Amino acid sequence: MKLKVLPSILSSGWSTTPEQALTPGCSKMASLDRVKVLVLGDSGVGKSSLVHLLCQNQVLGNPSWTVGCSVDVRVHDYKEGTPEEKTYYIELWDVGGSVGSASSVKSTRAVFYNSVNGIILVHDLTNKKSSQNLYRWSLEALNRDLVPTGVLVTNGDYDREQFADNQIPLLVIGTKLDQIHETKRHEVLTRTAFLAEDFNAEEINLDCTNLRCLAAGSSNAVKLSRFFDKVIEKRYFLREGNQIPGFPDRKRFGGGTLKSLHYD
Amino acid sequence: MSFLIDSSIMITSQILFFGFGWLFFMRQLFKDYEVRQYVVQVIFSVTFAFSCTMFELIIFEILKVLNSSSRYFHWKMNLCVILLILVFMVPFYIGYFIVSNIRLLHKQRLLFSCLLWLTFMYFFWKLGDPFPILSPKHGILSIEQLISRVGVIGVTLMALLSGFGAVNCPYTYMSYFLRNVTDADILALERRLLQTMDMIISKKKRMAMTRRTMFQKGEVHNKPSGFWGMIKSVTTSIPGSENLTLIQQEVDALEELSRQLFLETADLYATKERIDYSKTFKGKYFNFLGYFFSIYCLWKIFMATINIVFDRVGKTDPVTRGIEITVNYLGIQFDFFYAISSSKSSNVIVLLLAQIMGMYFVSSVLLIRMSMPLEYRTIITEVLGELQFNFYHRWFDVIFLVSALSSILFLYLAHKQAPEKHMAP
Numbered sequence: 255m256k257l258k259v260l261p262s263i264l265s266s267g268w269s270t271t272p273e274q275a276l277t278p279g280c281s282k283m284a285s286l287d288r289v290k291v292l293v294l295g296d297s298g299v300g301k302s303s304l305v306h307l308l309c310q311n312q313v314l315g316n317p318s319w320t321v322g323c324s325v326d327v328r329v330h331d332y333k334e335g336t337p338e339e340k341t342y343y344i345e346l347w348d349v350g351g352s353v354g355s356a357s358s359v360k361s362t363r364a365v366f367y368n369s370v371n372g373i374i375l376v377h378d379l380t381n382k383k384s385s386q387n388l389y390r391w392s393l394e395a396l397n398r399d400l401v402p403t404g405v406l407v408t409n410g411d412y413d414r415e416q417f418a419d420n421q422i423p424l425l426v427i428g429t430k431l432d433q434i435h436e437t438k439r440h441e442v443l444t445r446t447a448f449l450a451e452d453f454n455a456e457e458i459n460l461d462c463t464n465l466r467c468l469a470a471g472s473s474n475a476v477k478l479s480r481f482f483d484k485v486i487e488k489r490y491f492l493r494e495g496n497q498i499p500g501f502p503d504r505k506r507f508g509g510g511t512l513k514s515l516h517y518d
Numbered sequence: 519m520s521f522l523i524d525s526s527i528m529i530t531s532q533i534l535f536f537g538f539g540w541l542f543f544m545r546q547l548f549k550d551y552e553v554r555q556y557v558v559q560v561i562f563s564v565t566f567a568f569s570c571t572m573f574e575l576i577i578f579e580i581l582k583v584l585n586s587s588s589r590y591f592h593w594k595m596n597l598c599v600i601l602l603i604l605v606f607m608v609p610f611y612i613g614y615f616i617v618s619n620i621r622l623l624h625k626q627r628l629l630f631s632c633l634l635w636l637t638f639m640y641f642f643w644k645l646g647d648p649f650p651i652l653s654p655k656h657g658i659l660s661i662e663q664l665i666s667r668v669g670v671i672g673v674t675l676m677a678l679l680s681g682f683g684a685v686n687c688p689y690t691y692m693s694y695f696l697r698n699v700t701d702a703d704i705l706a707l708e709r710r711l712l713q714t715m716d717m718i719i720s721k722k723k724r725m726a727m728t729r730r731t732m733f734q735k736g737e738v739h740n741k742p743s744g745f746w747g748m749i750k751s752v753t754t755s756i757p758g759s760e761n762l763t764l765i766q767q768e769v770d771a772l773e774e775l776s777r778q779l780f781l782e783t784a785d786l787y788a789t790k791e792r793i794d795y796s797k798t799f800k801g802k803y804f805n806f807l808g809y810f811f812s813i814y815c816l817w818k819i820f821m822a823t824i825n826i827v828f829d830r831v832g833k834t835d836p837v838t839r840g841i842e843i844t845v846n847y848l849g850i851q852f853d854f855f856y857a858i859s860s861s862k863s864s865n866v867i868v869l870l871l872a873q874i875m876g877m878y879f880v881s882s883v884l885l886i887r888m889s890m891p892l893e894y895r896t897i898i899t900e901v902l903g904e905l906q907f908n909f910y911h912r913w914f915d916v917i918f919l920v921s922a923l924s925s926i927l928f929l930y931l932a933h934k935q936a937p938e939k940h941m942a943p
Contacts, residue, residue, distance in 0.1 A: 309726065322780030324773065325715060327722040329730050343723050358787035362780060365708045366715075 288343040289489050290369060291482075294391040295376035296384040297352050300429035303462035304376060305348045308478075313463050320350030323366050330479075332486050342486055346374075353390040360394065367395050372423045372485035377449075379428040379442055379459060385449055388426070392453065396420060423488060424455035425481045432461040456481060524588040531574055532567050539566030543868070558615075558865045561608060565872040568600045569879035576883070601664045604876045605642070608869055610635045615865045642667055665880065669910060672881030675874060677914045681921025684819065688812030689929055699789045707786060711779040718772045721765050728762060819922050822915045881910070 293301050302324065306314040309326040328344045349366050351359060373395055377385040428446050443459065450457035458474050460467035468475050540563045575593055578584050613634030617627050645667050795801045 309722075310729070321777045322711075323715065323776070325719050325722065327719060327726045329726050343726070345719055356784075356788065358791055359784050361787045362708075362784040365711065365783075 287490065288345055289371040289482075289485050290345045290347060291372040291374060291485060292367065292370050292395055293346050293348045293374045293376060294388075294395055296378070296381075296387050296391075297350060299376050299378040299381070299384050300462045301348045301350075301376050304374075304427060304429060305346045307462055307465070307468060308346060311465070313465060320348060322350060323363075324348045324350070330482050330486075332483055342482075344482055344485075353387045353394070363394075370395065370422060371489045372425070372481070374425045374427060374481075375453065375455075376427050376429060377446075378430055379446070380430050380433050382445075385428075385446070388449070388453075392424065396422070420454075421488065423481060423484045424453045425478075426450045426453055426455050426457040428457065428459040429462050431459050431467075432464065520585050521588045521591075524584045525592070527584065528571070528592050532571050535567035535570040536563045538570075539563035542566070555865055557611065558868050561603070561611060562868055562872045565600075565603055565608070565876045568596055568603070569876055571596055572600070572879055572883055597665070600876060600880065601668065604668055604873060604880070605639075605664055608873045608876070609638045612866060612869045612873070613638070615869065619866070645670060668877055669881050670913070672877035672879075673910050673914050674917050676878055676881055677917030678921045681918045681923075682925045684815040684918075685922050685925040685929060688808050688815060697789060699786050699793065701790075704783065704786050704790065707779060707783045711776060711783060714772055714776045714779060718769055718776065721769050721772070725762055725765050725769070815922075819919065822919045822922075825915050826912075826919065 293305055295301050297319065300317075302317050302320055303314040305324070305326050306312065309328045325348070326346050328346060330342050330344045332338075332340045332342055347366055349363055351363060355363075373392065375388045375392060377388050426446070426449060434442050446457055446459060456477050458477050460474055466472075468478065540559065543559055543562055571592075575589060575596065578589060610631060614627065614631035617630045617634065796805055
């Protein structure tokens with residue numbers, strides 16, 4: 255059953271449990287469950303624009319340099335159109351910076367990588383280096399950071415090994431599709447297909463300034479929906495109804511708790 | 519015949535320098551980015567090559583290598599080319615790349631970059647007026663005019679950077695200035711950061727839910743776009759959207775807070791690393807060097823004051839002083855460039871670097887003249903004409919002193935502010 259949200263949420267002001275929707279008429283009272291998805295990539299590839307597009311269905315007018323981490327929330331219907339449909343909050347954590355940052359910045363960034371349920375890797379289709387850096391980004395996030403060398407060896411075996419036992423779903427998104435000339439498009443798309451295969455992930459190529467790229471029903475939107483569904487599944491339905499231990503090392507403001515997985 | 523041999527030697531060395539600059543560019547500066555514009559790389563390497571050639575010529579002058587007339591010819595040619603690059607090409611390209619970053623002016627890039635360049639030339643010319651640089655005997659576009667102005671800018675830059683480097687070096691190396699940072703401090707700050715992120719998330723959730731309900735009810739909230747949209751939104755307002763703007767303001771404030779916390783945490787991590795580093799042997803060695811350097815820098819500042827107060831031109835050459843301090847800290851300056859560069863502005867940054875480097879070298883040549891024995895000065899004097907060299911020395915001293923004192927003040931304030939900031943609960 256769908257959740258009903260009444261304007262009581264809006265008038266509650268600075269409440270400590272903002273996720274709860276108290277509706278006298280509705281029989282369901284629940285706080286929506288949440289999943290955390292990281293958005294990683296080099297600076298300037300368009301992560302902020304992408305996150306804005308995903309969460310607010312609008313094009314970002316004035317992108318500025320992200321310092322630290324900026325978060326946005328998307329409301330997602332898990333298994334839309336089926337009887338088991340349920341709404342979740344998807345938190346998109348857009349972490350700024352570059353792979354070559356000072357180690358103090360890297361250590362600070364590491365605090366955002368706790369308890370991650372999914373990773374979106376963003377690269378710029380016009381910039382090959384940003385695609386290569388995705389390997390280092392994913393390793394940094396998955397906490398298997400090797401000593402960074404100047405040249406990254408990327409033969410097939412090396413990559414498969416690193417990502418073979420990875421449980422966290424990945425999605426590769428290429429931006430600035432509009433800036434690739436028609437003639438070069440095929441070559442670029444072949445390259446990105448290989449990249450996505452290395453990560454064992456789906457890939458989407460789009461232009462963040464064009465709302466139609468993620469229009470409902472388009473193949474991009476379907477892939478995105480599938481990815482989010484996979485993330486939610488891995489997080490909440492992994493072990494046939496067993497509760498997965500939640501975030502022990504974080505003090506949550508608002509005291510969010512894990513609800514039981516089954517609704518009556 | 520000998521002229522040909524000399525020329526070929528010069529050209530091979532220039533090509534070597536060019537290759538070196540190219541490699542440096544690829545390996546160091548653009549390690550993490552992809553170069554899309556080869557123009558930038560070529561300009562950088564060419565500037566580098568010609569700057570190095572100038573020094574090479576000075577050395578040849580002293581060692582009396584090569585024929586004297588061919589040396590003279592190469593000097594002139596080198597100087598012409600470098601001035602051409604520094605005054606015409608690099609500023610134009612800087613303007614061009616800045617303009618291409620701004621989306622609005624994208625269509626008429628060339629026009630706007632020409633405009634920018636003309637403004638630059640205007641100010642460049644005006645720069646020469648208040649300074650007693652040269653006698654009015656020479657024409658407008660002569661080499662002396664251009665060199666004098668480039669020289670002033672270059673000397674100022676050098677003095678600024680030397681002053682800052684002279685103060686920053688002991689501050690960085692000496693562990694006396696390191697604040698004590700414990701793991702608990704870092705953990706506490708991280709916790710605050712995550713709490714702030716949680717607060718932001720909860721507010722964003724409310725906003726997202728509100729927007730969704732509004733959308734389902736059919737009230738689509740359009741962001742006011744353009745000038746008329748903003749005027750319209752003043753008169754009409756939907757209650758849902760009012761709440762949204764209120765929450766949005768709270769979110770903006772929280773986001774600013776999270777940015778501050780992030781930067782503070784990074785700062786703490788960096789300090790902790792420095793503390794750990796200072797406990798190693800290498801760290802102790804640099805600490806000792808730091809003490810040494812601080813005494814040296816103090817002495818130099820003292821000498822600069824004496825020179826100004828007693829109105830004498832320094833017998834010791836400022837260029838050695840300048841080069842020593844600044845060449846050591848070219849490393850630190852490049853870090854600064856990494857920090858502020860992103861893929862959009864990287865081209866501009868590199869061109870700025872090329873411009874600064876070129877001006878550096880030209881003014882070094884000017885200043886070097888003072889320290890050279892009389893017999894070697896002739897060629898420089900011949901080529902550069904009647905510039906008032908004493909002026910440059912005095913100017914260097916003044917700017918060096920000003921820069922050093924203001925960096926001391928700045929670092930003192932920054933140092934005092936920092937522990938208070940992270941003592942607060």
